[in-house]
Amino acid sequence: MSSEGESERRRPPRTVRMKSADLRKNIVKVMGRVQYGREHIQAVRYQEAQAVIVPVDWYERACRAMDEEGRLPALDDDSPGAHS
Numbered sequence: 001m002s003s004e005g006e007s008e009r010r011r012p013p014r015t016v017r018m019k020s021a022d023l024r025k026n027i028v029k030v031m032g033r034v035q036y037g038r039e040h041i042q043a044v045r046y047q048e049a050q051a052v053i054v055p056v057d058w059y060e061r062a063c064r065a066m067d068e069e070g071r072l073p074a075l076d077d078d079s080p081g082a083h084s
Contacts, residue, residue, distance in 0.1 A: 013040045013058070020045040 016033075020043050023030055033039045034053050041053040054062075 011038070013038050013054070015040040015042055015052070017042045017044050017049070020050065 016039050018030070018041050023041065023043050030041055030053065034041055034055055038055065040058075042049050043051045043053065
């Protein structure tokens, strides 16, 4: 018999479309929705999907499923966001 938390993890994530301007204004809330609310956020610009924000564990499982390394790359001095 599975626990309630386990079934919560197995439930398919909900994908929500969000304009890039709204995403920018609410990035901290969006990150919480992705991490704790198990949502995928599709960033939309000019009515076209540009990117999808997913939880780290979901990303790592997807990488493993594609036979990639299965972990996020380390930030180095040349990468965007390394100095934020």
